[in-house]
Amino acid sequence: MRGKIPNMDQLLQHILNALILGGTYALLGIGLTLIFGIMRVVNFAHGELYAFGAYMMYLWVMVLGANFYLALPLAVLLGVMLGAAMELVLLRRLRGADIDTTMLVMIGAWITLQNVEQMTWSGVAKSINTPFPSSPLVLGSVSLSWNRLFVFVVALALIGATYAVINRTKLGKAMRATFQDRDTAALMGVDINWIHTATFALGSGLAAAAGALLGPVFVVVPTMGDLASLKAFAIVILGGLGSIPGATIGGFILAFMEELGAGYVSSGYRDAMGFLLIIVILLVKPTGLFAQKERIG
Amino acid sequence: MSTSQPDRELVVDGLSIRFGGLTAVESMSFHVAKGEILSLIGPNGAGKTSAFNAITGYIEPNGGTIAYRGIRLNGLKPSQIAAHGVVRTFQKTSVFMGQTAFDNVLLGLHLASRQRPLAIIFALPSVAREEKELAEEARRILAFVGLEARGALLASSLPYGELRLLEVAIALAAKPRLLLLDEPVSGMNPSETASFMQILARIRALDITVLLVEHDMKMVMGVSDRVICLNQGRIIADGPPAAIQSDREVIRAYLGERYTRAQD
Amino acid sequence: MMSRTFKTALAVLGATLLAATASAQDTIKIGVTQPLTGAFAASGTYVMQGAKIAEEQINKAGGVLGKKIQLIVEDNKSNPTEAVSTAEKLIVREKVPVMLGAWSSTLTLAVMPKLEEYKVPMLVETSSSGKITTSGNPYVFRISPTSEMEARAFTPLVKSLGIKKADFLATNNDFGLGASKEFSEMLKRENVQIGTMEVMDPKATDFSAQLAKIKASGSDTLFVTTAVEQITLILKQAKDQQVTARIITTGGSNSPDQLIQQAGDAANGSSHLVFFTPWFPEAVKNPDIARTFVALWNEKKHHVGGLTEGFRGWDGIYTIVEGIKAAGKAEPEAIQKALWGVKVKGINGDIAFIKQGPAGRESAQNVPSVYLVKIDSGKVIRQ
């Protein structure tokens, strides 16, 4: 027997794990919800941006030998650029098309990106070295790695920065206006094309950041984006499509459900939690827990 | 209650509709008598279309009752209301764009047909027989609105005026006993409007009661048996066209300038 | 170019059926179905590389029955349906008389009905599920150990390692669950207490929840069964969460070299059940063969971490070729009969088959050797 009340220790460890995990989930969810809220695009390629961020991290740190802290912003920047390029090439000409059409295009993009990754990097998992000490940070009976702590802090900072962009900048104001009513925003002189590109780039950058942060914690494989996409969907549905605070809180809720579900119910159903959540939420309260206004279909 | 009176097809009692804090219709009460053409008029935002949507089940009213031939319509789905014989058209042109004119009417004949899924899958002879009758009926309806030559054309290739006729044909296919027309002639040129008025007269001859929302005062005054004028969600006048035309409040609130303009 | 495309098109449309009727062949074809892409890509590729080395060596030594052998390698994409397709293609189109495959148990099980349908034997080089040799398929010849054999081989170590209470963390497939089941039953017989039995999705990367639970169970040993990628992460994350239990991995797809490379000092102290010990070839039964293989592998500059998988391909191909030699002709039924009698000096040890499964329809099973190694200060040592 290690601790006096081992079950309490276990619970604390679960809670700590969930908090850390929730930060990156929120990052993924916010990117997806921004893109849906403003552009009405269900971005099936979201997880691929996540994988892209991780692979760029691998490229800089492991292949080109760049400094870890320098590689991180570079990977995110490349994610932003890929997102902008995707918007310009794939989505711009589909402005005004129905939601199913853009969805099909994004599915096509998802399959293409993932397999190009597979061709470029092969299916073998890659790991990325970090500058963090290998012994964990011990807090009483619980512990966590320095790397995860770093991920959590950066994720929170990025979430904060996103809120600042949305609420404090001119771009954010235009985005909010577009979100409310695209036609009116256009009449008021908002350049909708620019807003869409900026939104997709920002959302993609957030996904790439999540990937660049988690790549070194886990391993990098071409299929890593699939689960990320599906989890992002769960988070966004949970918070209500288009709601940024919803996605933030949704990210943490999903992390807690997974962690506690795996810890106390069955670890086999860990990844099912998100989907069960989606189904239950949509049947009970289709607009999500935090939706700002009714938005079906 | 007035619902018991046999000549009252539709009775709307105390209808209220609000969107958020905005009141679109405020305790509105009126009835439509059997066989008449009743027009709802009023400036934009007066609540005409909202009332239409509530009667046909597209929005849930916040208060009041709607009864058709003694049957309460509140809470019924649009399709159930249509099955009772209350059929509408839409303010914005609404047809099945990707289908031919003929198929549009055939789609509208849903209630006229009785096939069950299993009968369809096993291709029972009754199905083929009915299909033949339906095609015949669709041609008749197209001819009724004067589109018999357009049957094979895609709806998306029809000119605007004919699209509006096609809408009416679709609604007629649903075998209405009460037909609600939402601005059927808006955007039509005078000659198209004139021929539409003739069609309306023929619809009436089929014993179909008509509730009309329209801005074209020439048409309203020409075809209506009775006119109700709404302003800001309330009824301000109810009477025969001649009375409405001379109603001081109507003129003051709305009609005067617009009617004069329509005369030009 | 043009004619090639045209010909392929015709083949797909079924017009090459006449050309396909085997004329006098100057090579003996051996079908190989391995996961070269998908979840098991790394391991499948190593096995294929080992098989290719064997092909080269055999052909250098003059081939078999006076002909050279030719491996026809098909990628089953880590997917059972694709595995069936590759078997169809190898047997029906390439007309191979014998196959090697299909890495994971699920993939092998998928292929097995096809073996019966076409009466073609297959040498199973990796799969561990007991079902493969007990379901009455006489075309299966397995050289890899079942989880049960592995557990039995481990039995004497329970006492010497002083295991009192054990937890399990296994990947959620036949491989992982089978090992958890067999090892836990074995441990129960040895009066070892069983703590918690956790599973993880084969694609999962975050095991924090499972490890928190394992940490709380207070066992002295944690048995982990999965492929090397997940083992790497588990070792790292166990260290992060200060899981103090000794970690023992089973199943032989654990590549200690790769663990040392990728998990760093988190790998220290962990033990691994392997079927080949390239670090000390003298420990295996046929050290000369082992040394030759290691030398050839390094000459090809294949990944050093792949040695513990790659040897399976070598042993498989050598066993098959021995079977063809004994059969005297490259025909499926003759090879199937002949394989029963072969004695091969392999890297893992001496290969020979015993009968398993329902009487009259027995499958063939080899009794391989199992070794336990430990990682200590970044080096693999004998335990």
Place this chain on the structure above:
Amino acid sequence: MKQGLTIAWLLFLASVPLWLNNLYVLHVLIMAGIFIIAAMSLNLLLGYTGQLSLGHVAFFGIGAYASSLASLGFAVHLLPDWQVSVDPKPVWFSMLCGTLIAGLCGWAIGRLSFKVRGAYFVIVTVSFAEVIRLVALNWVELTQGPMALNNIPYLRLGIPGLFELSFLRKPANYYLVLAVGVICYVVIRRLVHSRAGRAMIALRENEPLAASVGVDVTRYLVLATIVSAGMAGAAGALYAHYVRIVDPDVFLFIYTVTMVIMVVTGGKGTLAGPIVGGAIFGLLPETLRALEAPPEVQWVTYGVLMVLVVYFLPDGIVPALRNWWHGRSAVAAAPAPEQASTEAAR
């Protein structure tokens, strides 16, 4: 004329095993046929009612699992001390069970998920398929989980003691798939040319208008889902007893995507569309395999084709061909008025 063409096609398809003695190609055709049936069933939902269901593979998998389990028999504890066991049933009966159970699931899912539309509907259907996959993976007692159900018996039909048809070999399976495919085609064809099919088309084209003429929205969406799910289940049952192994990977999202690509490329909402699309994408992997392309190339091709189809053939191949053909004959017959009317439409 048109009927003659159909019969000629059928005769041609039926003759394939007679002259084609390359069993591998026959295998490819059988697999393509099974996927074509699945694509046809998806088309009923996606093409005719316009609902983009991205969980369709769930019905395929449910059909495969239900049919396999019924033919293998199983015993499962629903509660710790309440065991339900089923003895092995004949395969034809199991396949029927698979079809019906998939249809039943279609009914349940339809009732629940048509509460939401658009993006929400899509995500619900994706989640539904994922949950089913995870159940298949983790309910080991019933499904054997990742160990897969194997040694699934093949279909035998016949009267005991008189004659027996066994569907072990490829030609027999080919005819079985062809027969089921023709039945599904005929059922879909009859449905879409009837009141039910017109109601579905009406919903796709203009839901408020459809409701205004009395189309019960939920009823017809659910009807389409039931039929569609049942057919996907039948395709799954065919798959199970042909491949003779079913594992949780049959529920992978990528198979739904494959079906969607087949339908969209061929032409959604057309009878021939899924067949054309299914033939292309059913044979493409084997063509690429023959060209010795790495498997990623297949998927990259799928992905790129999907994007290109949306851009350049938004209605799919079949409608494009039909328009081209009509355009040609119309121009030949009466060029002037036809062009004028297209001009006006623009």
